[in-house]
Every structure is written in structure tokens, then in C-alpha cells.
Amino acid sequence: MKQALFCLLMLISYQTLFAQKIEFYTPRTVRIVKENGTVFNKKSLVVTAEPEKVKVNVTFNDTATIYRSSELTVIVGKNGISFLDNKGNLIMREGSYSFSPIVRGLDKWSYKIKQGFMVDADEGIYGFGILQNGKMSHRGENRRMEQGNTEDYSNFFQSIKGYGVYWDNYSVTYLNSPVEGVAGELTLESQVGDAINYFFMYGGDADGVIAEMRHLSGKVPMAPLWTYGFHQSRERYSSQAELLEVVDKYRELKIPFDGIVQDWQYWGHSYLWNAMEFLASGYPNPQEMMDRIHNQNAHLSISFWSSFGIGTKGFREFQEKNHLLDFETFPPSGLDGWPPRDDYPSGSRCYDAYSEEARDIYWRNLSRLHRLNIDGWWMDSTEPDFYNYDDSDLDVPTAMGSLRSVRNIYPLMSVEGVYNHQREIDTTKRVFIFTRSYFAGQQRTGANTWSGDITSTWDSFRKQIPGCLNFTLTANPNVHSDIGGFLAGCYNINGWNSAKDNPQFKELYVRWMQCGAFMPMMRSHGTDAQREIYLYGKPGEPVYEAMVDAVKLRYRFLPYIYSQAWQVSQYNDSFMRALFMDFKDDKSTWNNNKQFMFGHNILVCPVLHPLYTEEEIVKSPEIYDLKVNWEEDRTYEVYLPKGVQWYDYWTNEKYSGGTTVNASAPISHSPLYVKAGSILTLGPAVQYANENNFDNIEIVVYPGADADFTLYEDEGNNYNYEKGMYSTINLHWNDRSKSLTIGKRNGSFPGMLKSRTFIVKIAGSDAVKEIRYTGKATTVR
Structure with a gap:
């Protein structure tokens, strides 16, 4: 037993046969499985690694069984499991756990399962996904984790102490975390599970934890170089002529860009929803459109959904094979306009991405667009979308059991289906996907997740920084937000599209653009107002020039960004880095939700508050007459982490770390610093x-x-x-x-x-x- 690869400890609990399995995957990562009367042998949909031949020394005493690898000690005792480093220091110990039998429905004979993990009073807890709570550390969170439009979850968290936990369960899960300053029990409770099944990994620091998680669930492939350029989008281009006009205008004005994005409804009316064909009258020759885009050294990404209208080829194929999920989804009505007409229901349904055959059908339909040589896929509504949502919707059957039991992993199944199919048939171009939802392991597709249909407000903008950083800390480096926010209607004081003339929105849009220059994907998008840069001024005008300069700055950094992409792919690095990842000894960084490192050298300090206008939105047309002197200088307070010296990127002035400075923040640029060395x-x-x-x-x-x-x-x-x-x-x-x-x-x-x-x-x-x-x-x- 001194070199056990798979160690089994049998205990008797509550007069039920209870088994705990301790399985080392690497010297730093161990899998814990707790069975309650039945043997658990399901293959993970997330974990792709096989256990290594880890040398494990197993010893016993009167109270515990002790497993030691070269890096990690696991002590299984009567009061739970404790994890220690190779020097004997306690890293983390379990709290309480429970199995609650499910007695009816598709999940009968399964359990609601719950596991606690003890955290220290000052222990920062990060990850879980994109949360719109504005926080770095998720202490004090009490929430239902279910994939949605603007929040996505992965059941993975890591600690400032250098360990991570992946909870390998795909059902809706509840998080309860003790508040900051109070030691207590962080609990995860899933609605459906056959066993308690999680992975504990000790990386020593955040990068080490990420490396262990990617070893378990997949490394990150390289994205195409062009995808690190600027992408212009809006909701929506309604014809190929309109889309091509934007491409022509950008090239004419010499505003750098690489991607144009076609949003929804190029397929026509809602009964043809997501037909994966250009059926709308405004697209008479999509191949000609593609050729013109490529001839101007640009690329097209195109939107498609998880749901299909009843008039589509895809709907009929899925229906014939019984691969449609029986709940209401978007669009609710077959007629255009809002609110939807309930007397003309669309009949749209989502496909069953849990079925391999259904994923094959999905790709066959998408192949019609692939044959046009389209460059990138915008996989929208990968949560997927519900309409008239009711908890009973989760009880519908899928190819893998109830939807309740696999609800949160839908995006991984759908996105990976597209990625794998394209890789099988096309080696000439890298798969490029951006999508609205994700789950643990999705980094192995290279897909970039954006933070959904967020509002165009300063408060929403501020929340994207910790949201994207915590997403990164779940081991997926590819994340971004709609530059300018999606829903800009609150600035349309004089009607649709008037936000582009509103100085309040202009200032927000500029600052978001300057921040977006340092996200893994730089994409401008939104509704209620068109987003093309040239609509926000003319050459020589401050707002216009500030936006163009942000794009030019992005292209100036491309050699740095693409080299960082290699570090991400080859060495498990990250693009957007929470400050504590590089400055853990500086406790002021642990909860900094305003700044981030881009790579290991650049300190990005977005301006997250208005400096020229007011944050409260003015609801009077007089706002359009507001005289703003955009050429005046402004200052913005930023923190420079201690332990190093910093250079102001714009002036090369040098500053000591561990200080807060009033940085110059004119409308032309946001503060940016470079680490000495x-x-x-x-x-x-x-x-x-x-x-x-x-x-x-x-x-x-x-x-x-x-x-x-x-x-x-x-x-x-x-x-x-x-x-x-x-x-x-x-x-x-x-x-x-x-x-x-x-x-x-x-x-x-x-x-x-x-x-x-x-x-x-x-x-x-x-x-x-x-x-x-x-x-x-x-x-x-």
C-alpha cells in the first residue's frame, strides 16, 4: 500500500455503506469521491486527464489514514479530510457534508449533495465565473449558480492561500460563503448528484492552481492572430450593403480593424430563427460579401443560437431524431416586434447538445456557413435562453438525464461540439469562437466568453473588471465585455440612436474603449445606438481621436499580445491578471477590483468614473447642449503595487510601488504603467x-x-x-x-x-x- 495509485477507505456512516476514494492525479492534485451506497463510476465531462503514476505513501494511526505524495498530504479522519503541504502546514480542511435522497422524477435514486470547506477569516476566495457583483473576493456570497445571460459559472474556486477546488457537478449549485473577517464554512450544494466528487489542487499561488486545473481539463489552443485586432459590431447590420459600408468606411478613414461581426436575423423572420443560412432579402449574395471582406484584409464572425425556429431545416432534423428540449426559449413569438404576440408563438426549441448525434446535426447545419469561408463563430445564447422560465423546466429529459442534472454544462457541450467538428475537417484556419456562456474546461476550445447583455452604465462598467478577472482565475483566460455596454437606451434622450450625440455616453464609451484595448478580445458592440467610431465625431475632435488612439494602441501592442498568447497556450499563463497574482505579498492587492495586470509587465488602470460629465444620467434633451471641454486635463487615483518601481507609460516618469498617485487622465488616454524590469x-x-x-x-x-x-x-x-x-x-x-x-x-x-x-x-x-x-x-x- 506504500505506492497506491487509487486508495479506498471504507467507513460506516448512518448505518449506510459509505465509501471515500482518494485518488492522486498529480503530486499536487487529488480527487475526492464520497459514495453513499452506490458505486460512482461516471466519466467526467470536464476532466480529460488520466491519473499519473504518483508515488503515494499510505500510513494509518488510531484516528486517521494519511496519504503523502511529494507535494501534498491528505489526512482522512473521523471529522473529515485535511490537506497539508509537504512541510506539514495546513492548507484547508473539509467542513460538513450531506446526502439528501431525491424520491421522485427523473432524478429518483440520486441525491442533493452538499460539501463544506473551511476558510480563514482573512482568506480571499476567487473564481466561480463571471459574477456581476463588483467584487474580487467572493466572501459573503449566497447565490444560486445557474448559467444566465450576464452571469456564468464553472464550479471552480481558488484561494489566496494557493489552493483550488473544482466541484465536478453539472446541476444547479448553491454557493454560501462566510463574510469577510469571519472564519467559517464555504458550502457548495448541488441539486442533483450521485456522489460528492471534487478535485483539490495545491499550486502554491494562482498561476500554479491554474496550471493544475488546465492539466486536468485541457490546455488553451492559440487563437488566430487577427482575432487580437479590433472587432466592430452592432445590434445589428440588416443587410450586406450596410455591413460592407462599415468595412469600406474603416478602411477609408484608416482606422485599424480586423473583424466585422454579423449579429442575428440575417436568416429572416422568427419562424426561420437560426436557420444558419442567409435567407433575409438584404443578403442576396453572401459569398460576394465574404470575398469583398477578405479582399480588404478583414474577417467576418457571425452569430448563431442554440434554438431553432419551426421553419428551419435544423428544427425538422432535430425533431425527427427527438433532439429538441421541451421548454420555451427565445424568440417567444414568430412575429417581429416587442412585446411578443402570445397568439403567434414561435415554437422555437433548443437542441439537445448533450447528444452526440444532435451535435453532429448542429454542425451539418452550420457547415452551410462554414463553406462560405466565414472566419469566426459567435455562439449566442449558449446558457441556453429560457422564456417564461419555471423551475420545472429543468425536469425535461435530455440525452444525459434530466436537464436539472446537467443544466450548467450545456455551453461546454455545445461549444466543444463546434470546435471539435471544425478541427476534424479544417486544419487551414484555427477555430475562433466567442460565446455568452461557459463551464469549466471550456478553455480547451479557445472560446472567448463575453459578459452578456450588460447595461451601458458606469456601475456596469466597473463590475466588468472583477468579473473578467474572476473568470480568468477559473483557468479560462479568454474573456471580454461589450465595449460601451450592450443596453444604451438610457442615453437615448432624443430617441433611438441619439446616445451617440450624448456627451455622457460618449465619455463612458471612450473609457470603455481604452479599457477594452487590454482585454483578450477588443470588440465594440451594443444596441439602442450604433457603435461605429466615426459616428462619434470627426478627425481632429477629442472624442473621435481618443477612440481611434485606443484602437491604434491595441495594434501597437500586438507583438506583445501575441507573444503573451503563446505563454498562455504553452505555459498556462493568463492575459488579464488580478493584482494579487503578481503581488501576493501586498495585501492591498487582494481585493483590488479596479486595476489589473495585462501580462506580467503592464498595469492597466481604467478610468471607471466620469471625469467630464456626471454619472447620474440626465433625462433632459438639454444634455445634448452640454459644453464639455474635452481638452482639459483630469486626474484619476490609482494604486501602484509595492515591491517594484513603476514607469508612467505616457511620460516615462518613475514612481515607487506601494503608493497611491493622482495620475493624469485626459480624455485622450487612461493611466497605464509599466513595471521596472x-x-x-x-x-x-x-x-x-x-x-x-x-x-x-x-x-x-x-x-x-x-x-x-x-x-x-x-x-x-x-x-x-x-x-x-x-x-x-x-x-x-x-x-x-x-x-x-x-x-x-x-x-x-x-x-x-x-x-x-x-x-x-x-x-x-x-x-x-x-x-x-x-x-x-x-x-x-
Whole structure:
């Protein structure tokens, strides 16, 4: 028993046969299964890893059984399970647990299951998903976790103490967490479960926990390079002429962009909902539209849903195979307009994504769009949407049991179905998906989740920062929000689309755009007002220029962003990083919900309050006459984490960490800082991501400590990188000798630049050196 891979401890509890299984997946990750009278052997839909051959030493004493790996000790005693590090320090211990039998319905013979986890008084708890509560630490939360439009859940949390817990259950789950400052029991209670089944992982810090979770449930594939450019969208383009006009206008005005997004109803009326075909009269030749978009070096992403109208081919195929879920969904009426006409019900139904055959049918219908060479998929309503929701809707059958038992994993089943099908038939372009919902493990599809149909208010904007950061802390790095917020009607004082002339909305939109430049996906979208930048002013005007500059800043950082994408994919890194991930010793960062690191070098400080207008929305037409001097400077308070020094990106002025400063925050830009001991790779001005193959890159060193950075490149939009077709160039700054070494290029790929120009700069210095680089190591002093 000294080298047990799968250790079983049998206990007698409440006169029922009760079994606990302790199974090490890695030296740092252990699975705990508690059975109550029946053997639990269901294969996880999330965990794809197999247990490694972990050396586990098992010993017994009068009160406990002790399992020791090289990194983790698990003590199973009469009062529950405790987890200790390899030095014997207590990490976490279980609280109470319960099994409550379900005596009727499809889930008869299953249980409601509950497990507690003890947390310290000052212990920060993070993750769970996208929550619109505005908080970093989820202490004091008491909520029903069920996938929705603006909140999504993954049953995964991690602690400031460096451990994480994945609760492997797919039903609606209740979270109850003790308030900050009070030690107590955090509980997870799921409506349906055959066993208590969770994974405990000790990473030492947030990055280590994320690495363990991705080992369990899948690494992150590379997204296409173009997807890190700017995406323009609105609800909605109603014809191909309207959409192409936007593409033409952006290119004419030389506003950089890479993606245009076609939202819903290109299929026509609601009885044809989600037909996955261009059936509306405004799209006479979709292939011609695609060709024109591609000829202008742009890309199209297109919306589709989980529900199908009764007139669609998909509906008929699903109905014939009994793969439709029997609850009301969107759209409620077959007629256009709102409120919906109940006397003309749409009959739309969601497909059963839990069925492999249904996922095959879904892809066959989507193939009609894939054959048009569309570049990206906007998978909307992947929660999926309910209409006239009632708890009894969860009792409908699916291919995997009751919907109640698998409710929260619907988005993973649907998104992964599209990802896997496209990868099977098309290796020439990477799958690109953005979607409204997710579950644990979805990072293995590379899908980017956005925070749903949020309102266009400052309060909503503020909530997106901790929402996206906590999402990242569930091991999925790809997240963003609609820039400007989705529902902007509160600013339409003079009718539809008048928000674009409202100075209050303009200020919010500018600040959201500046923040969106540092999210994994930069996408402007919303309803009630059109969102194209050129509708918000003219060249030379402050608001217009501020928006354009935010987009140009995004493109300037593309070499840095794409290299970070490689770190995410290869080394389990993250894009948006909660401050405590890099500055854990600074307790002021533990609950900072206003700022974040982008990669390990850039401190992003979004302006989350209006500085030129009032936050309270003025409901009078007089607001349009408000004279705002957009050219006046303003200041905004930001915190600089301690332990390092910081450079103001805009001025190169240097500041000590551990201080709060009043940063300059004119409408033209938000505060941005770079950590001393950083190397930034910044690209030249381009109109689209692939324009110059990363030639003429500026290497900007921020001295004060040694620094390293790896510049990564590949073909940008296929899977050859998985075969080793990519290159890396290691950059190292020696702060003592004041020298930069540009290392030997490692690897190659088709189309790679054989020689290029690097422009080396030192922050705070006017000195510039131009280096002609041919792949050989060189040192610049």
C-alpha cells in the first residue's frame, strides 16, 4: 500500500455503506469521491486527464489514514479530510457534508449533495465565473449558480492561500460563503448528484492552481492572430450593403480593424430563427460579401443560437431524431416586434447538445456557413435562453438525464461540439469562437466568453473588471465585455440612436474603449445606438481621436499580445491578471477590483468614473447642449503595487510601488504603467494584424531590474504551430551592465522574416539604436 495509485477507505456512516476514494492525479492534485451506497463510476465531462503514476505513501494511526505524495498530504479522519503541504502546514480542511435522497422524477435514486470547506477569516476566495457583483473576493456570497445571460459559472474556486477546488457537478449549485473577517464554512450544494466528487489542487499561488486545473481539463489552443485586432459590431447590420459600408468606411478613414461581426436575423423572420443560412432579402449574395471582406484584409464572425425556429431545416432534423428540449426559449413569438404576440408563438426549441448525434446535426447545419469561408463563430445564447422560465423546466429529459442534472454544462457541450467538428475537417484556419456562456474546461476550445447583455452604465462598467478577472482565475483566460455596454437606451434622450450625440455616453464609451484595448478580445458592440467610431465625431475632435488612439494602441501592442498568447497556450499563463497574482505579498492587492495586470509587465488602470460629465444620467434633451471641454486635463487615483518601481507609460516618469498617485487622465488616454524590469515589444502603425509580419518592432526596456521576454511568431492562422512550426527570440536585459541581448532565433515557419529591423529604446532616454537582425544572437549596450 506504500505506492497506491487509487486508495479506498471504507467507513460506516448512518448505518449506510459509505465509501471515500482518494485518488492522486498529480503530486499536487487529488480527487475526492464520497459514495453513499452506490458505486460512482461516471466519466467526467470536464476532466480529460488520466491519473499519473504518483508515488503515494499510505500510513494509518488510531484516528486517521494519511496519504503523502511529494507535494501534498491528505489526512482522512473521523471529522473529515485535511490537506497539508509537504512541510506539514495546513492548507484547508473539509467542513460538513450531506446526502439528501431525491424520491421522485427523473432524478429518483440520486441525491442533493452538499460539501463544506473551511476558510480563514482573512482568506480571499476567487473564481466561480463571471459574477456581476463588483467584487474580487467572493466572501459573503449566497447565490444560486445557474448559467444566465450576464452571469456564468464553472464550479471552480481558488484561494489566496494557493489552493483550488473544482466541484465536478453539472446541476444547479448553491454557493454560501462566510463574510469577510469571519472564519467559517464555504458550502457548495448541488441539486442533483450521485456522489460528492471534487478535485483539490495545491499550486502554491494562482498561476500554479491554474496550471493544475488546465492539466486536468485541457490546455488553451492559440487563437488566430487577427482575432487580437479590433472587432466592430452592432445590434445589428440588416443587410450586406450596410455591413460592407462599415468595412469600406474603416478602411477609408484608416482606422485599424480586423473583424466585422454579423449579429442575428440575417436568416429572416422568427419562424426561420437560426436557420444558419442567409435567407433575409438584404443578403442576396453572401459569398460576394465574404470575398469583398477578405479582399480588404478583414474577417467576418457571425452569430448563431442554440434554438431553432419551426421553419428551419435544423428544427425538422432535430425533431425527427427527438433532439429538441421541451421548454420555451427565445424568440417567444414568430412575429417581429416587442412585446411578443402570445397568439403567434414561435415554437422555437433548443437542441439537445448533450447528444452526440444532435451535435453532429448542429454542425451539418452550420457547415452551410462554414463553406462560405466565414472566419469566426459567435455562439449566442449558449446558457441556453429560457422564456417564461419555471423551475420545472429543468425536469425535461435530455440525452444525459434530466436537464436539472446537467443544466450548467450545456455551453461546454455545445461549444466543444463546434470546435471539435471544425478541427476534424479544417486544419487551414484555427477555430475562433466567442460565446455568452461557459463551464469549466471550456478553455480547451479557445472560446472567448463575453459578459452578456450588460447595461451601458458606469456601475456596469466597473463590475466588468472583477468579473473578467474572476473568470480568468477559473483557468479560462479568454474573456471580454461589450465595449460601451450592450443596453444604451438610457442615453437615448432624443430617441433611438441619439446616445451617440450624448456627451455622457460618449465619455463612458471612450473609457470603455481604452479599457477594452487590454482585454483578450477588443470588440465594440451594443444596441439602442450604433457603435461605429466615426459616428462619434470627426478627425481632429477629442472624442473621435481618443477612440481611434485606443484602437491604434491595441495594434501597437500586438507583438506583445501575441507573444503573451503563446505563454498562455504553452505555459498556462493568463492575459488579464488580478493584482494579487503578481503581488501576493501586498495585501492591498487582494481585493483590488479596479486595476489589473495585462501580462506580467503592464498595469492597466481604467478610468471607471466620469471625469467630464456626471454619472447620474440626465433625462433632459438639454444634455445634448452640454459644453464639455474635452481638452482639459483630469486626474484619476490609482494604486501602484509595492515591491517594484513603476514607469508612467505616457511620460516615462518613475514612481515607487506601494503608493497611491493622482495620475493624469485626459480624455485622450487612461493611466497605464509599466513595471521596472520589463521589456515591451511594440509594433509599427498598421491597418490590420497581418500587415507587416512584425517587422520594425520597437524593443523598449524599462530598467531598474533584470528583464526577460520571449517574442513569439508563427503563421498566424493554422495549426502548424502544434507541429513545431514557429519561432521564438529570447530577449534579456542585464540591468547591472545596461545591456540587452537579442538571442538566437529558435525554430522557423513558412513565410518567416529572414531578416528584420529592431529599434531598441530605453525608457526615460532619448537614445535609439537600430539593429538589423538575421537570427543570430547580438548584444546591445
